[in-house]
Every structure is written in structure tokens, then in C-alpha cells.
Amino acid sequence: MCQQKCLSSPAAQLLELARMSTTATLNTHCLPPPPVPEQEEEQERPQIHMCVLWYAGQLGITYYDTGDCSVYFMPDMPDNEDLKLLQKVIDEVLPQCIVTSAKQDHNIAKFLTNMGAATGDGDKPEIVLFPNMDFGLEVSKQRILSRQFPFIPSHMTATEKILYLSSIIPFESPLMVRALGGLLKFLDRRRIGVELEDRTIGVPILAFKKFVLMDIVNMDQDTYCVLQIFKSEVHPSVYKMASGLKEGLSLYGILNRCRCKWGEKLMRLWLMRPTRNLTELNKRLDVIQFFLLAQNHETVLTLQDCLKNIKNVPQILRRMTLSHTKVSDWQALYKTVYSAVCLRDTCRSLPSSIELFRTISQVFTDDLHYIASLISKVVDFEGSISENRFTVRPNVDSTIDEKKRKLMGLSDFLTEVARKELEILDNRIPSCCVIYIPLIGFLLSIPRLPTMVDKSDFEIEGLDFMFLSEDKLHYRSARTKELDSILGDLHCEIRDQETLIMHQMQTKILEKSAVLNNVIEYTAHLDVLLALAVMARENSYSRPCFTHRHGIHIKDGRHPLMELCAKTFVPNPVNSGEANGRIKILTGPNSSGKSVYLKMVGLITFMALIGSYVPAAEAEIGAVDGIYTRIHSRESVSVGLSTFMIDLNQVAKAVNNATERSLVLIDEFGKGTNTVDGLSLLAAVLRHWLNQGTQCPQVFVSTNFHSLVQLKLLPDTHLVQYLTMETHQDGDELIFFYQLKEGLIRNGKPIRRIDHPSKGNQLERCKSLVEKFLCLDFDDPHVDLEKFMSQEVLPSAASIL
Numbered sequence: 001m002c003q004q005k006c007l008s009s010p011a012a013q014l015l016e017l018a019r020m021s022t023t024a025t026l027n028t029h030c031l032p033p034p035p036v037p038e039q040e041e042e043q044e045r046p047q048i049h050m051c052v053l054w055y056a057g058q059l060g061i062t063y064y065d066t067g068d069c070s071v072y073f074m075p076d077m078p079d080n081e082d083l084k085l086l087q088k089v090i091d092e093v094l095p096q097c098i099v100t101s102a103k104q105d106h107n108i109a110k111f112l113t114n115m116g117a118a119t120g121d122g123d124k125p126e127i128v129l130f131p132n133m134d135f136g137l138e139v140s141k142q143r144i145l146s147r148q149f150p151f152i153p154s155h156m157t158a159t160e161k162i163l164y165l166s167s168i169i170p171f172e173s174p175l176m177v178r179a180l181g182g183l184l185k186f187l188d189r190r191r192i193g194v195e196l197e198d199r200t201i202g203v204p205i206l207a208f209k210k211f212v213l214m215d216i217v218n219m220d221q222d223t224y225c226v227l228q229i230f231k232s233e234v235h236p237s238v239y240k241m242a243s244g245l246k247e248g249l250s251l252y253g254i255l256n257r258c259r260c261k262w263g264e265k266l267m268r269l270w271l272m273r274p275t276r277n278l279t280e281l282n283k284r285l286d287v288i289q290f291f292l293l294a295q296n297h298e299t300v301l302t303l304q305d306c307l308k309n310i311k312n313v314p315q316i317l318r319r320m321t322l323s324h325t326k327v328s329d330w331q332a333l334y335k336t337v338y339s340a341v342c343l344r345d346t347c348r349s350l351p352s353s354i355e356l357f358r359t360i361s362q363v364f365t366d367d368l369h370y371i372a373s374l375i376s377k378v379v380d381f382e383g384s385i386s387e388n389r390f391t392v393r394p395n396v397d398s399t400i401d402e403k404k405r406k407l408m409g410l411s412d413f414l415t416e417v418a419r420k421e422l423e424i425l426d427n428r429i430p431s432c433c434v435i436y437i438p439l440i441g442f443l444l445s446i447p448r449l450p451t452m453v454d455k456s457d458f459e460i461e462g463l464d465f466m467f468l469s470e471d472k473l474h475y476r477s478a479r480t481k482e483l484d485s486i487l488g489d490l491h492c493e494i495r496d497q498e499t500l501i502m503h504q505m506q507t508k509i510l511e512k513s514a515v516l517n518n519v520i521e522y523t524a525h526l527d528v529l530l531a532l533a534v535m536a537r538e539n540s541y542s543r544p545c546f547t548h549r550h551g552i553h554i555k556d557g558r559h560p561l562m563e564l565c566a567k568t569f570v571p572n573p574v575n576s577g578e579a580n581g582r583i584k585i586l587t588g589p590n591s592s593g594k595s596v597y598l599k600m601v602g603l604i605t606f607m608a609l610i611g612s613y614v615p616a617a618e619a620e621i622g623a624v625d626g627i628y629t630r631i632h633s634r635e636s637v638s639v640g641l642s643t644f645m646i647d648l649n650q651v652a653k654a655v656n657n658a659t660e661r662s663l664v665l666i667d668e669f670g671k672g673t674n675t676v677d678g679l680s681l682l683a684a685v686l687r688h689w690l691n692q693g694t695q696c697p698q699v700f701v702s703t704n705f706h707s708l709v710q711l712k713l714l715p716d717t718h719l720v721q722y723l724t725m726e727t728h729q730d731g732d733e734l735i736f737f738y739q740l741k742e743g744l745i746r747n748g749k750p751i752r753r754i755d756h757p758s759k760g761n762q763l764e765r766c767k768s769l770v771e772k773f774l775c776l777d778f779d780d781p782h783v784d785l786e787k788f789m790s791q792e793v794l795p796s797a798a799s800i801l
């Protein structure tokens with residue numbers, strides 16, 4: 001006869017766990033290494049909810065990002081009736097929803113309606129109107145001040161809280177404060193992100209972050225598209241439902257060597273916000289230059305190694321505010337904090353003359369040690385993983401330790417109880433055991449005998465039958481009832497107490513979330529700059545320099561994407577400025593490299609304006625306030641407008657907005673219409689800019705309209721320079737050199753200068769043209785006016801004018 005004892009799996013695990021736990025001693029300067037790697041989960045697509053107010057030429061904007069549970073605000077900024085600034089913010093953040101006051105100026109009301117209508121239904125932001133009183137200044141202030149924010153320590157008094165909040169929110173920006181009030185109202189009404197939670201749980205706001213769109217370089221979505229700065233393609237995997245997009249061959253795709261998610265996000269933001277702020281650009285370039293020095297290679301590797309452990313902290317903090325923290329979150333947070341301390345220590349050994357290193361050394365405070373030591377002292381990672389719930393280490397709470405000890409001792413005790421039970425059981429029963437099931441309690445477990453067929457056979461005198469499972473019969477006996485009353489539901493009690501400790505830890509960590517926000521912000525900076533440095537090293541990019549004079553000068557420039565695809569890429573110079581002509585007219589046969597050249601000029605300029613090194617031997621970039629393009633892209637067909645219509649829209653944008661500081665790239669303008677219209681429009685646009693004299697933008701035009709030159713449709717001025725792509729005719733074959741040359745070549749032969757016609761000839765030609773015109777019979781349906789214009793008037797125009 002054998003006696004058996006066995007424990008339910010949770011109890012056994014708990015025993016195992018108690019055995020494995022060792023007392024942790026944490027030295028604040030020597031943190032234990034992070035636990036085993038956890039799996040990073042796919043992130044939901046963040047949503048943006050924006051609130052906007054515009055009044056008397058001032059704009060106030062705030063928005064809530066569900067990705068990091070932060071409220072972003074822009075202090076009141078001037079924005080004209082055309083609301084260009086608002087458009088820029090909307091283009092950048094792509095809000096799902098725009099909230100505004102029902103009593104708004106008709107200008108913004110019209111703008112919002114049009115904007116909604118202009119985008120496809122799927123992308124159309126929802127416009128939500130709230131009564132104007134929801135945006136009252138005092139009401140909004142009260143709404144902000146009376147709200148509980150997890151990052152504000154609970155011990156702060158009301159006055160301290162006001163002081164604290166006014167140090168992060170500019171209350172002197174009335175429109176922004178009113179918009180913030182409206183946004184909070186909206187978030188609470190819609191219960192964004194907490195739709196399924198208890199009503200007592202508010203929408204989590206983990207930080208307030210300021211954004212300013214000053215010194216921005218103007219670029220529209222078409223320019224981003226044709227320069228291939230971003231290129232999302234639908235991801236083939238159906239499992240990637242959250243974003244569903246992957247990056248195709250694009251500038252972002254090749255520059256993005258980031259190691260952490262927030263680095264990638266910041267890289268996108270920098271690409272969305274090229275800037276004219278030279279101090280900022282030079283700061284970024286200084287860091288890249290430092291990382292490019294050969295002696296700093298090891299440092300680069302160390303920093304990148306740490307960066308890959310910086311996890312999605314905002315998401316973890318969000319779960320903490322909702323008390324949904326998972327075991328993997330504790331691991332990820334610990335790993336992040338541990339690596340942030342390593343990053344700080346590395347930055348402290350780097351030159352403090354570089355602002356980023358100095359900032360990281362300072363703002364990665366000892367709160368990180370506090371968080372790390374709190375987690376490593378309290379969380380029992382191994383136990384937590386095996387139980388898939390938060391468990392605490394020994395010596396954290398004496399009552400939990402006591403209960404766990406009791407559970408541990410249970411093992412021998414239960415064996416003894418099982419032995420005693422067996423003694424009084426029917427002789428046919430060979431073995432029994434006492435098990436513990438949380439919430440149910442202790443049970444006697446007996447193997448089912450072959451004779452026990454029906455439920456009535458299960459009855460045993462003195463025992464209450466409970467259930468049958470896996471051929472084992474479970475009973476309550478007098479002894480198991482006694483065990484229940486003596487030991488109670490130990491396991492559940494331990495669980496409850498451990499959950500309470502987890503809540504306390506969450507509150508403590510949320511109160512220190514300022515340091516974690518700094519970690520995310522500055523590690524993202526570091527990550528992007530390291531990525532740019534790696535790219536610069538691998539592709540021999542050089543540091544651009546900025547000047548205040550107008551113009552762009554590039555030596556041996558390359559197209560950053562094309563050079564990765566082409567076997568050999570022919571570098572070309574760019575020299576545009578006061579002395580070298582502001583309007584460059586680039587001719588050359590098809591496929592001679594004109595478009596690539598134009599895009600190269602745009603991309604190198606753009607890269608410099610985000611603070612990256614550039615693919616060129618040297619680059620000097622003057623003040624640039626906007627990049628405008630008219631370059632055909634494959635996407636043009638999907639817009640539903642004719643090519644010519646798109647041409648017109650885009651050129652109109654450039655004509656209306658370009659200043660002497662703008663770069664304008666025009667590829668084959670007018671190709672989509674007949675020669676006369678195309679040529680006339682192109683000439684008119686260029687003449688418009690030339691008439692502006694020194695206010696003329698830097699324009700690069702590629703064209704096949706050689707008549708532009710032959711017919712002398714442009715005035716003879718030093719502002720215009722003709723360029724061509726060099727080719728060579730070898731028998732029937734045309735050889736492309738892709739080399740830029742000054743001058744103008746047509747069919748490989750220089751165009752001869754057309755001599756000025758004498759006054760007499762001119763008169764004759766005019767006369768003959770007028771006669772031909774008068775001979776036209778307009779009643780005749782066969783008269784083709786267009787043909788007459790293109791065949792008679794236009795060819796004669798050069799000689800007549």
C-alpha cells in the first residue's frame with residue numbers, strides 16, 4: 001500500500017518559487033543585470049485627437065496622442081487667414097478627430113469643412129463641434145488644475161500643484177489653454193483609450209509636451225512623394241494588421257538605422273520638420289561629427305547596444321495608470337532603466353561641450369537608480385514568469401513571507417494528512433493524496449476504481465463527493481475541512497497582498513515618470529544621430545555648411561537612393577546663387593539624367609535641413625525657406641486629375657509661395673498639354689520669377705521645349721543659366737555620360753544662334769502672317785486654328801519679335 005502526497009500546480013509552483021528566491025541586495029551603483037529577454041509586442045496604431053482654436057490671426061493647438069498618452073501643445077502662434085500653419089500641423093500629425101468651438105470664425109469653419117472634403121473618406125478627420133462655453137478660459141484653467149495627473153506626486157498641496165503645472169504649461173497662451181480645456185472635455189466625454197474601463201478610471205495623461213513649428217521649411221506632400229522621402233507600401237503580411245505598412249525604397253528607409261521605436265518616431269518627425277534653425281542643425285551635425293571620429297567607434301557600438309534595450313516606456317506607463325501592468329512590462333521597464341543608466345554613464349565620459357551628452361548626463365537623474373532598485377528589490381522575475389503574474393521577492397513583506405513559509409511547510413504536512421486519511425479508507429483504495437486548489441480549498445483525491453462506474457458508485461461514507469477529473473475522484477473530508485479553516489485560502493491571500501504591493505510600486509514609479517519621459521526623449525535623439533552617423537560613415541557623406549547668403553553650392557553631389565541602386569553613379573555639381581544664375585534650364589535627351597539631377601538637388605538640400613550629413617564631397621546651403629516641386633510621379637495617376645491639371649496646381653503653389661529663399665524644382669512642366677500651351681505657360685512662369693529680379697527663387701527646370709531657347713521666350717539676363725546633360729552620338733547609338741555641362745545641346749549638336757532679323761524683314765514677315773490670317777475662313781468647319789497657331793504663328797514668332 002502506498003501513500004502519496006501531491007499539491008495542486010499553483011501551490012507546487014509557489015513552493016518551487018519560494019525555494020528559488022534569494023535575498024536581493026542592491027548596490028545603487030551596481031545594478032543586477034536585466035532579466036531574460038521578453039517578447040516585444042506589436043503596438044496598436046496610435047490615434048491623434050486634436051483641438052484647435054483660431055482667433056484674430058492667432059492659432060492655439062493641442063492634441064492627445066494615444067501612442068504615448070501625452071498631450072502636445074503649441075503655444076499661441078500667428079497664422080494668417082490661409083491657415084498654413086494649421087495645415088502643416090494637420091499634415092504632420094494626421095489627426096483622426098479635430099475638435100473646435102461651434103462658435104468659430106467662418107474662416108476656420110470653412111477651412112475645416114474643405115479639408116475634410118479634400119481627403120478621401122477613409123482619411124477624413126472627424127470634425128467635432130462643442131459649445132463655445134466648453135472653451136472658456138477660466139473653465140479650461142479649472143479643468144486642467146483640478147485634474148489628477150499620475151506624474152504629480154500625491155503629497156503635493158494645491159498651490160504646489162499649480163506652480164508645478166504652470167512650469168510646464170504656458171498659461172499665458174490663452175487660445176492654447178482654451179483648446180486644452182476643450183480637449184480634456186472631449187477626452188473625458190469620449191473616454192479615449194479607456195472605453196472599456198470602469199467609469200472611475202480617467203483617460204491617462206502621462207506628460208505634457210511642447211511642440212513649436214517655427215523656422216519650418218515649407219514642403220508639401222507631393223514633394224515628399226516625388227523626392228521619395230517616405231514611401232509606405234502595404235505590408236504583405238496580413239498579421240501586421242496594426243500598421244499594415246512597410247517602408248519601400250525611401251530616404252527614411254535608408255537613414256533609419258535606429259535601434260529603438262522612439263528613435264524611429266523621432267527620425268520621422270525630423271524628416272517631417274526640416275528646419276531653418278541653424279543653431280539646431282549645427283548641434284545635430286556636431287554630434288554626428290563626433291561619432292564619425294575613428295577613435296569614437298567603440299563608443300558608438302556601446303551606445304547602440306544600450307539603445308536596443310530602450311523599450312516602449314510610454315506604453316508601459318499607460319498600462320500602469322490603468323493597473324494593467326504585465327510581467328513583461330516589469331522586465332521591459334527594468335531593462336530600459338538599466339540601459340538608461342549605462343547610457344548616462346557613457347555620456348558622462350564624453351565631452352560635455354556637446355550639448356546632448358551634457359543634457360543626458362544631467363537629466364538622467366538618480367531617480368533611475370531609485371526605479372531600478374525598487375523593481376529589482378521587489379519583483380521576483382523568475383517567479384513572476386512561471387506564475388505569469390506579479391510576485392514579490394522574500395524580505396519585502398513579512399506577512400507574505402510568513403504565508404509562503406506556511407505553504408512551503410504544507411508539503412510534509414499534507415503527506416501526513418494523506419497517510420491518516422488512507423488508514424480509515426476502504427481497503428480497496430490503494431492510494432490517496434491531499435491537494436490544494438485556490439478558491440476551492442483542500443481536497444482528498446482518490447484514484448477511480450474499475451468498479452466505480454456510475455455517480456452512485458462514487459459515494460463514500462463520511463466523505464462529500466466534489467468532482468471527477470482525469471480519473472481521480474475528489475472529496476471533502478472532515479480533515480480537509482479542518483485544513484480549510486486552519487490555513488484558509490493562503491494562496492489567494494498571498495496573491496492579493498502581492499497585487500497591493502504592485503499597486504504601490506506603480507504609484508511610486510508614475511510619480512517619477514518625468515525621468516522616464518526624459519529617457520525616451522533624449523535616447524530618441526541619440527538614436528537618430530547615431531543612425532545618421534552610421535549612414536554617413538558607410539556612404540562617405542560629408543558635413544554640409546550653412547550660409548546666410550542665398551544659393552546652393554554642391555561639389556560632386558550624388559542622389560542618395562540612386563547611388564545605392566546604380567552600378568556607378570556620376571556625381572554632379574550644383575552652383576546656384578547670385579553669380580551663377582537663379583534659374584537653371586536643364587536640357588538633354590530622354591533618359592540623360594535630368595530628373596535624377598533635379599531630385600538630387602532637392603534631396604541634398606533637404607538632408608542638410610534635417611541636420612544630416614549629405615552625399616556630396618562638399619555642400620554649402622544658403623538660407624532655404626521652402627522646397628517646391630513639379631515632378632511627375634507614378635502616384636499622380638491615382639489622384640484622379642489630369643496630368644496637366646496637377647502640373648498647374650503645383651506650379652501655382654510654387655508661384656504663389658516661393659520667395660527668394662525657396663528652391664523650386666520643375667521637371668518637364670507642360671508635357672501633359674499641347675506644345676503651344678505648355679511652352680507659353682512655362683515661359684510665363686519663368687518670366688514672372690525673372691521679373692522679380694533679386695527676389696527670384698532658386699529654380700531648376702528640366703525641359704524638352706527647346707523652343708524656349710530658340711524662340712528667345714526668356715529675356716537675356718544673367719539670372720538664367722543653361723545646362724545640359726552630356727551625351728555622345730556613336731552611330732545610331734546615343735551614349736549617356738550623366739555629366740552636367742554648361743550650355744545647351746540638341747541632338748548632340750550645339751544650337752546655332754539665330755541672328756536678329758532686320759527691321760525690313762520683320763515687317764515683311766508680319767505682313768505675310770497677317771495676310772495668311774485674313775485668308776482664313778472662319779465659317780469653314782475644316783479650318784484648324786490650333787494647327788495654324790502651331791505651324792504658322794509660333795515658328796514665325798521668333799523672327800517677328
Ligand SMILES: Nc1ncnc2c1ncn2[C@@H]1O[C@H](COP(=O)(O)OP(=O)(O)OP(=O)(O)O)[C@@H](O)[C@H]1O
Nearest residue numbers: 566568569570589590591592593594595596597738
Ligand atoms: N548621375 C547619374 N549616374 C548614373 N546613372 C544615372 C545618373 N543620372 C541618371 N542615371 C540613370 O539614367 C536613368 C534616367 O535618368 P532620368 O530619369 O533622370 O532621365 P531624364 O533625362 O529625366 O529622362 P526623361 O526626359 O525621359 O524623363 C536613371 O534611371 C538612372 O539609371
